[in-house]
Amino acid sequence: MNLSLEYVKRRKKLLEILSKYRDPELAKKIIEKIHIVADRIDEEKILLMSFCGTHEHTVTYYGIRSLMPSKIDLVAGPGCPVCVTPARIIDTAIKLALEEDVVILTYGDMYKVPGSKLSLAQAKGLGARVEVVYGFNDAVRKAREKASKDHVFVGVGFETTMPTVASYIYSNRMPDNLYVLPAYRLTPPITKYMLKLKEIAINGIILPGHVSAIIGVESWLFLEGIVPSVIAGFEPIDVLMAILMILRQIARGEARVENEYHRVVKFRGNEKARKIISEVFDIVDADWRGIGIVPESGAVFKEKYSEYNALEKYDAKVDNAIDIRPGCRCTDVVLGLAKPTDCPLFLKACTPERPYGPCMVSSEGTCYIWAKYGGYIVNRKEG
Amino acid sequence: MCLGVPGIVVEIKRDEKEAIVDFGGVRKEVDAFLVEDLKPGDYVIVHAGAIISKISEQEYKEIKEAFDELARALQEIEA
């Protein structure tokens, strides 16, 4: 009884504190400073890129773009895992579901994203066995509950989802009827790739908060001396502060890695998770949907854990996957070279209800976020 | 999928490998193997069914201070 009272108090406190990170008065003050500092910067255009779909969500949902000085352009980068997972992976999962006696387990976002032709959701309509899970723990539970059936988990995501799977493998908690179709991708290598792209000049980077909770500030230090970068949390105050911190660096001619999200992100990150990741995975060159091969940007199970790899267990090779269908500009959107509104199909042949391209599916996909929350135009209040 | 959700640890289970976490009233069982020294009452970030990080207790205790610091940083810019 006592414990639960204490507990309710703590919950109240947590909500109270989180609400501070949405405080409109504080936001106003930070925005004023952003304008002051931006005025001191000589460049006519300042392009700031975020590497996490959730940051794009915060920017769009709270109408942060419309509050920025006109010289600042906030652009979303390749930080939507569902958008960059190759169509080949989805095609493979569909093939397994239709041809083998397995249950496919997938995150809700992956369920709806089109592969070369179909999505897993559409395949389910054709009789495939597909179930949605919230996390790998859920997949483990489902596999245990139905021990007579084999299950394949579609393993996508960045450094945040990698440890959630590695955790069960490393600690010997994998049910023997559960396999993983691995398509993990790493964020520092794609960041390096973005900085080398000739078509875009990035003046500052808003670094992903929860990826950094795992890999630490340390893993971003390669950006020092190259581009001003700030690790940011996901509340509006977090993002505004990160923008201000980047502008301050630009104004001073610095290029450092700063951490705005220190309530969660430590210098070395989550050391236990990092250790488990490196025990379970090997790093390999990997393809990103619409982008192509990026060096050392993917992860596969180490030899000794290959028994958990669905691709070892089943012969499920697919050929000629189509990553980007004709007309879809998702590649440019993911690379920050185009806005969703530049795509002629946006909100016409491609909508959240009937997505044509991969950027229109996930709550972290830029096209989806703009379609849902108004992109450039609407200055939405919290609600 | 990259969305991390803050919650509070209610109970530690199964050899400290799993935990029950409360998200504003909804309780869920999550993987707790990735974080050390968890105890009931800890603030945590849960990501795709696993606790990936503890939220620094100090900052929450001294939250006012954290915001004062922010205010100071803002002032510094004006100067």
Ligand code: SF4
């Ligand atoms: S609106 Fe649809 S078709 Fe156009 S780029 Fe976005 S996902 Fe592709």
